[in-house]
Amino acid sequence: MSDTNQGTYRILVVEDEESLAEGIAENLQLEGYETEIAPDGLHAMERIRAGTWDLILLDVMLPGMDGYTICQTARSEGIEIPVLFLTAKGSTGDRIRGLEAGGDDYLSKPFALKELLLRVAAILRRKSWYLKPEDAAGATLSFGGNTIDFKTYQGKAWDGSEQHLTHKEALILKCLADRTGQIVSREEILEQVWGYEIFPSTRTIDNFIVRLRKRFEREPEAPRHFHTQRGVGYRFTCAPADDAPRT
Numbered sequence: 001m002s003d004t005n006q007g008t009y010r011i012l013v014v015e016d017e018e019s020l021a022e023g024i025a026e027n028l029q030l031e032g033y034e035t036e037i038a039p040d041g042l043h044a045m046e047r048i049r050a051g052t053w054d055l056i057l058l059d060v061m062l063p064g065m066d067g068y069t070i071c072q073t074a075r076s077e078g079i080e081i082p083v084l085f086l087t088a089k090g091s092t093g094d095r096i097r098g099l100e101a102g103g104d105d106y107l108s109k110p111f112a113l114k115e116l117l118l119r120v121a122a123i124l125r126r127k128s129w130y131l132k133p134e135d136a137a138g139a140t141l142s143f144g145g146n147t148i149d150f151k152t153y154q155g156k157a158w159d160g161s162e163q164h165l166t167h168k169e170a171l172i173l174k175c176l177a178d179r180t181g182q183i184v185s186r187e188e189i190l191e192q193v194w195g196y197e198i199f200p201s202t203r204t205i206d207n208f209i210v211r212l213r214k215r216f217e218r219e220p221e222a223p224r225h226f227h228t229q230r231g232v233g234y235r236f237t238c239a240p241a242d243d244a245p246r247t
Helices: 019-029 039-052 067-076 090-098 112-131 167-177 186-193 204-216
Strands: 010-014 034-038 055-059 083-087 105-109 140-143 146-148 153-156 163-164 183-185 226-230 233-236
Touching: 010 019, 010 039, 010 146, 010 204, 019 112, 019 163, 019 183, 034 039, 034 112, 039 055, 039 067, 055 112, 067 090, 083 112, 083 233, 112 167, 112 186, 167 186, 167 233, 183 186, 186 233, 204 226
Parallel strands: 010 034, 010 055, 055 083, 083 105
Antiparallel strands: 140 146, 146 153, 153 163, 183 233, 226 233
């Protein structure tokens, strides 16, 4: 895993347009990042499985295997490297599909170089925040008989079942756990976990909270850890009192 010095970050550029790929890679190198180019989907999947990457810049329209399938395949194999989609398919539906495939951000072509570099820096900052051991939640989190390892995305629920969190589930849980007992607004979660203007709907966050309850609450319909503050956001309680509100 790379440290927080951006010069050590390794970025895989998956793009079949040679001149664009080389231009992106060159400019990332000027910023101090290490880069490699994969020109098609099959080669990209091979490099993703074989390499240690801090970020993948992933085109959607690729020969061999499209970007959505690459991202979904990687996530299904437990590969949680951040993914920034780069594509000419910029409709709201396409963006939502990219996020649902497990992407972390989405940039439509043509794009300004400065915006690309800002997006890259923002994603890597989120990664550094997530992995910082001094954060309140630390590397592991225990609550209500549940245990979560934020580095491996692995957990064990109160009933003994093994749980593997998705990238977004882990980020949302970390965001809430870092502020245990405090109300965290939906907007704060969107900014921390997604960033920029490509936010999903707040209903998407509600769905993530429901999934976390099903995994880690003894009574999902009467939660003791994942509370909803109606109209505002959410509050995580690590060790609630018997009379803690169940909303």
